[in-house]
Amino acid sequence: MSWNSFGRLLRLTTWGESHGPAIGCVLDGCPPALELSEEHIQRFLDQRRPGTGRNVSPRQEPDRVRIMSGTYEGRTTGTPIGLLIENVDARSKDYAGLPPRVGHADAAYEAKYGLRDPRGGGRASARETAMRVAAGAIARLIIQEVSVAARVMEIGGEPNPERWDRLLDEARANSDSLGAVIECVATGVPAGWGAPIYAKLDADLAAACMGINAVKGIEIGEGFAAGRASGRASRDAMLASGIDGGISTGQPIRVGVAFKPTSSIGIGGRHDPCVGIRGAPVVEAMVALVLADHKLLHRGQCG
Template sequence: MSGNTFGTLFAVTNFGESHGPAIGCVIDGCPPGMPLCEADIQADLDRRRPGTSRHVTQRAEPDAVEILSGVYEGVTTGTPIALLIRNTDQRSKDYGDIAQRFRPGHADYTYWHKYGVRDPRGGGRSSARLTAPTVAAGAVARKWLAAQFGTQVRACMSQLGELEIGFESWDHVAQNPFFAPVADVQRFEDYMDALRKAGDSCGARIRVQATGVPVGWGEPIYDKLDADIAWAMMGLNAVKGVEIGAGFASAAQRGTVHGDSLSPDGFRSNNAGGILGGISSGQDIEAQIAIKPTSSILSPRESIDTAGQSVQVSTRGRHDPCVGIRAAPIAEALLALVLIDHALRHRAQCGDVRQAVAPISAAVR
């Protein structure tokens, strides 16, 4: 199986299966000299891990990260950093009924046809469990970006199923299990309780933002910054759509509105989402992702088995009725990984470029 490595200069190779002994990643290209310990990574893993509320899977994984290499006396050495997260709460018997059946909407059918074999336990390699190493690698990237440029990456939920979520404050995001930027989340609690009782699932929309991104990151043709962000976000399990800036709303805008006017005091708007011609403009990077409903649900659905016979599939076990609830830390990690890779590539190619005019303010006036 190929396609498990992310990035060019900051390259992350992800390994493991949902019900194997461990999952993890190897980071190649992290700059040397950065203080790093498990606690720097664990904080982000704790935000993503299962079992944190009744609205997510109750698989009780501590997701304790171990640094196996690449750090000496508390500092990165520039050599590969190996991160290991042990699986401790597998319950493989829950998947015995679907070993020969394909769950609608899941990767079972395509994996079986592509490889001739599949691991049905929790989806094996296709499980969202494999996002934990991504979050771990993203935590390393976030620390370097913050130290070098003051870059901050954050995400919140902007829609849960049919429920739109208005924006009140980033301060609310850490105060509720939905990563919602609002103070009152009771209607989301009630919605999820009803959904679980019905044996169904729902999708979600996540907003992800990066502040403090300098001008100039990204390439003009095939490696555009926004293209790489979209590519990264589409690599997240269950993502079916990505928007940069105004996104699909751009189709209804006029050119007199969409183009972000510039002035000596800064940009007048940010419909471009902080990226012009594939290169960062110095404004906030803004993206949104659409996440489909969870495929593993209790409600029976029509499918076929490995012999091509018609069957009914009802998935038991511990599953997220909305995988979008835990997606905010993963989206943050993916954006951080794209940004650090482009930061290092920009430094390698254009680190000695000097402009006669300083960049304008990134603030939207």
């Protein structure tokens, strides 16, 4: 069994490797008649692409997306939407002869499949997340009543943005890397999306964000702080939560996501000193995809 697909009614399948000729995805279940252009998708892809500054990977990928199917005269048709991005700046020689790298999925992939693609991590590379961002841009068209916005809250445990450049400079100078915490807030989600028990909205959000490369922790709402509080102290926070019983309440939904430090330190190749910096648009995309899927599920059951 291979797990490269995600979602129930709105189903995303991604394909491709970091150093292959291209990466792509198929988004199935999108409603028809939505206005969709490559320019709309590109706006979100440009927020995560590499090569845009000293604190991200210097790999020069324009990430120009092409819509291959599923639209006619600028509108979705209801058929599967195929998207493609060509890889134009791969340098596979950087990974020649490298043993399985600590902190990467190299050894795990080899244990599962009996072989691995050593070029930039293959499917385990953050390169794959470009297609999630592209699909998330389409998901936003389904949930136009909802605003999804993420931002970096901490880098290396430091909450003050004015100190981040110095911390990143020091990490690079020491061949080191830093983790990050990202907060994503969805506002305008109507009450009623989600389901009890096996399709909880918060459970699906957590699973979607944990599926992002390098993510090691998730908080929904108060998260772990709720486990340290008394009932009296946390009651007001619970009343303001965006999800109760697995179903949206109409209040803003907060998702906190922890990215581990980049494992590619002290080796060749081109890497992010803090992979979380480019993580915000990826988190937004996964949240948008889950919310769009649950909107369609809610409409299917409740009209």
